Amino acid sequence: MTKSIEPRLENKAAALPAGDVTTMFAEFMSAFEEFKSTNDQRIETLEKRGSADVLIEDKLERLNSLLDGQKAALDRAAIEKARPTLEAGRVRGGDEYKDAFSAYVKRGEEKALSVGSSEDGGYLAPAETETEINRLLAAISPMRAICGVRRVSGSIYKRPVTVSGPQVGWVGETTARSQTNSQVLDELSFPTTELYAMPAATQNFLDDAAVDVGQWIAEEVNAAFAEQETAAFILGDGVNKPTGFLDADIVPEGDWEWNKLGYVPTGVDGSFSGTVDPVDASDVLIDLVYTLKAGYRQNATWLMNRRTQGAIRKLKDADGNYLWQPAARADGRATLMGFPLVEAEDMPDIDVDATPIAFGDFRRGYLIVDRQGVNVLRDPYSAKPYVLFYTTKRVGGGIADYDAIKLLKFSES
Structure with missing residues (x-):
């Protein structure tokens, strides 16, 4: 067969x-x-x-x-x-800026553009083009597909969070009440940093009247943006890029505290706990699932790369059923123990002391911040006969809830 x-x-x-x-x-x-x-x-x-x-x-x-x-x-x-078509070869009422932007991309005409300037680093792309870039990013970026996304107008987004609430308890009607503790607050900060791509085209291509320049730019930059973003959201150190969730300090789940991610060890360095029996090897995954609180677990997702997923496919439960199951439809996701599985190539491989498997409610656990606006600067001089388009957007990201994501560490303890 x-x-x-x-x-x-x-x-x-x-x-x-x-x-x-x-x-x-x-x-x-x-x-x-x-x-x-x-x-x-x-x-x-x-x-x-x-x-x-x-x-x-x-x-x-x-x-x-x-x-x-x-x-x-x-x-x-x-x-x-x-995928939809943006311009579709027709002009709609109220699209003067989009038409002017198309003229700028194709021929370098700037007279009708009033938003931004080339001295500021280019002109703002029309809203339709920005929307299409973000839509394509969400479709191909594994992290954008599962994480929380916030759009902001400033360069930094700050959010207060409650680390611990006030002391509460039940008392009788006439029983003395002890003084309650104040809740502990922390402020999370998500600065946005510049991400760029530089697609190139010939002037003959741009002169083609059928070319939808907004769609073309969106398609050219989205793969490059998605690749760089995903790596940063997972592994980024926060220096001129978002801070990845794997950059956080990790501790055994029993020692978990705010500002750290908890992990469950496999019990064996660089391997699952069972070397022959796949049922034994799957036990640690069950432990990881129930490490996550019920409020997070109902919306939880697995995150790992394809090599780790290949190893997971071989595991069974005590009844002989495979833990990994394919998607029920062509556009669906595979599941592991009933929870959706998302593949991200930037997750580490299985190795000694590595954390190649993450499980959690990423919608609450990790926040992606997009600053409004995509800038495009036309450069017909640097790479003749090609015209370069220096396209930039500002993106930030970081952990929003340290209790919403758990890791599996391939170590003895």
Whole structure:
């Protein structure tokens, strides 16, 4: 069965984004069934011989890679299908600024532009273009898809939070009341920093009347913005970039306190607790799930990279059911123990003392701050015969609730 599935999956992935989504999803589900069958063989061989069969392991890894590639292809197809057209070759009433911006991008005409100036670093893109950039970012950025997002007009966003509330309790009608403690407040600060991309085009391309310049700029910069943003939201040190949640100090969950993230150890350096029995290996994931408070857990999401997800796919529960399950529809998300799983390549790999798996309510736990406005500066001189477009936006980010995100650490303690 594998020989018939693998070429079809490879051909489908190569044909994207033009492939039929329904057919591709059916192929993906067939591959997952083959993956489960092969992994069952691997487990049976381990139990009988005490060692893995090299051929089965190789087959399993190839199926794992095919599943990853096919899911990524399905995601791209879904984005393409949902993409609207901005200008669509027509002029609408009240679009004078957008028309002037289009003239600036195509021919460098500035006379009708009144918002911003080239001395200030370019002209503000029309609201439709900014909206499309943000929409595309949300569609392809794993962190934007699950985190809280706040739009601001200033360079920094500050938010007070309650670290601990006032002392409360039940008392009788005539019982003396002890003085209550005041609540403890903390102020979280989210400065925005500049993120840029510099797409290039020929003048012949820009002279084409059918070119929707707003759509073109949005498509050109969104992949670059998403890649840089995601890395910063996960690993950023806060220096000229957002502060990533993995930059926070981490402590065992039993020692958790505000300004730190709690973690659960696997019990083994660089590995799960069970080396042969996948049921033993899955126990630590259950521990991590129930480390999160119920109020956060109902909206929780797993976050890991594709290599870690490949290892997770092999795990079963005590009843022999796979913990990882594919999405129920083509544009859906895979689940792990019933919670949605989001893939982010900037999450670390499984290694000694690494924290490659995060679980939490990221909507409450991590805040992304977008400063209003996207600037575009046209540069026809630096890379002739190409015209460069220095496109900038200001973005910030940081942990908003230290109790909403938990980590799995691959260590003894």
